[in-house]
Amino acid sequence: MSNSIVYTIYNSVINDVIENVKKDFEDSGVDEEVLKILHGIWKEKVKSARVAPWEQNEGILEETNQIVNGISSTSNPYPQPPQMPQNDSMPKGETAAANLSILATQTIISDNSNGVGRAPQPYLPQIKNGNGNSLSSTTDNITKYGMMYDNQQTEASHNNTVVDQNLSYIQTVGKQQQQQEIDMYIEQRIKEKERQIPRTLGESTREVLTQLPPQQPPQQPPQQPPQQPPSQQPTYDLASRESRQTDVFSGEDAINSDLDDTDDEGATEGEDTQNIILCLYDKVTRTKNKWKCQLKDGIMSVNGRDFLFQKGNGDFEF
Amino acid sequence: MTHYYELYRRSSIGMALTDSLDELIQSSHIDPQLAMKVLLQFDKSITEALETKVRTKATFKQGHLHTYRFCDEVWTFIIKDPNFKLEHEQIHVDKIKIVACNAKKPGDAEPAKN
Structure with a gap:
């Protein structure tokens, strides 16, 4: 597969960045643990975007974790998913139930207000092993997940559904709540979660963050807006510039203005496509309606997959 | 210091980094200035990686x-x-x-x- 190099490049970029900002973290007095978390979250997010086939020996772990974490893979279907052996005891159809498992665990943790005696976690955020790439830790985790899941199954052998298993799991930990209350609470939590965290993966990462005490008192108010909204290109936002231009005409004859029509059309058509090439150009030439582009150093995102190219030539007709 | 394009921050790997940094800022683990430095380093690393490591046409x-x-x-x-x-x-x-x-x-x- 021609985008197999993408993993290697992305991985080396991640490692390079992490290595090179170590000093900045030190200078700012931020613990190295935070850098490790950043490394973990970042890698995890790139992995879960499924834009490129991830490393073979990590593939099994990835697959297992996705099932255990209840990350729905349907949100971003990979055209040709790698054929990995799957954990047969838990088919993908039950990912929603696995989500409940996450919520149930959270319930337990949040009920322990002082944080002492945390309940065992049926899923372990992958971040923890993001830095230790050794295969032994990988297999350890797989075994751990398997065992935990098996325990749950035996404890709740009288119930058939995973939801009930999780409820009985909560009960065995020592929470003697009424089943209805738990149901309602879990339902509430699901709704809250859906509102709070738009991305599926955020759940696991956010939980790690909440478990970790802040390394330093905040120097800035946390509400400070992110300096880089992901959907915008800060430097060259041509579309918004055009829409501002069209606003000038909106007070007059906005509907019948030709300028308005064409601009709007162009702006929306450009923004709503997921297929994008980010690259540099050496030369762009035009002869009548024939355009030739010499491009280089490009990242191409097409149909949910990423490709990289050193050189690219384009011939188009206008 | 040489300047690098911020263009690649829109790629999947760049967005993943931006999102991760956002989470760390919101949980008060890092401040935005530090996040900015990480992004600048990312601009450099990704540009160099594309220049030197990719050979695809x-x-x-x-x-x-x-x-x-x-x-x-x-x-x-x-x-x-x-x-x-x-x-x-x-x-x-x-x-x-x-x-x-x-x-x-x-x-x-x-x-x-x-």
């Missing part, structure tokens, strides 16, 4: 150029029905947007003219 043919723009040294193309050829793989998409910055570094890009 791509060709785009037969597409209909729907829109072109050239503003602030940035070309933006929207192409309909192009055929991509990367190594031995042929890919067809109905629409793609190309955002291309000048291969000459920003420092050389004659800002005095503007």
